[in-house]
Amino acid sequence: MSVAAELEADLILREDRDGIARLTLNRPKAYNALSLGLMAALQNELEEIAASRTVKAVIIEGSGKGFCAGHDLREMRSRTDETFHQTVFAACSKLMLTVTDLPQPVIAKVHGIATAAGCQLVATADLAIATESTLFGTPGVNIGLFCSTPMVAVSRAIPRKKVMEMLLTGEMIDAQTAVSHGLINRAVSESELEDAVQEMVGKIASKSPLVLTTGKKAFYRQLEMTLTDAYAYTSQVMVDNMQARDAAEGIDAFIEKRTPEWTGE
DSSP states (O other), X not given: OOHHHHHHSOOEEEEEETTEEEEEEOOGGGTTOBOHHHHHHHHHHHXXXXXXXXXOEEEEEESTTOSBOOBOHHHHHHOOOHHXXXXXXXXXXXXXXXXXXXXXXXXXXXXXEEETHHHHHHHHSSEEEEETTOEEEOGGGGGXXXXXXXXXXXXXXXXXXXXXXXXXXXXXXXXXXXXXXXXXXXXXXXXXXXXXXXXXXXXXXXXXXXXXXXXXXXXXXXXXSOHHHHHHHHHHHHHHHHTSHHHHHHHHHHHTTSOOOOOXX
């Protein structure tokens, strides 16, 4: 399928309910491989969500038998020119940065497989829950294409020697190992996956959207700073946060032993 044709297809299924946007990667026959069309469709949805005042959290999942198998290798081999490959990897990098910069928290709901750029998407999400049977990997080395861009996110999620083992051997890890490495938050049975995701996203959506956005942005910014700079930056974040209506409401509600009423201001 051409990029133009894919853009016209339902490559991303979106459902909004109770302040939660659910985005489903919808190329099941290709294990939801990240074609240019799919990445463009997901990028468009995320940009729309970023501007929304009603969406409090996002779930990303995959249709069919797996979450995401990474880049579409057939599409990658259909063109051999450098410019096309630059376009593909630039689109993927932009997509991952958009997930990180999104004001709303993102939860990856994972099943089947999450490999290469699919594993990158899991690592990029703020939180991730997977079925116990899910396999994760950065197997590019097995086909002569080192997972260089996936390792950016994965190496920021799990310890150095663990990620180097994944990158250099190309071997898959199971969900329990992914939990122990810190790649995902939790591994559950297939029958429990939806409930586990709903429980987590429900807790998040019950918080002030302003505070969630403030906290997510501060978290990623301070990670790249020196310790001294991080404390200076986050101190000012807390000062600014204290001036917000939701902070006053939340503290007053705690003191008065009542449920806070958030306005997002």
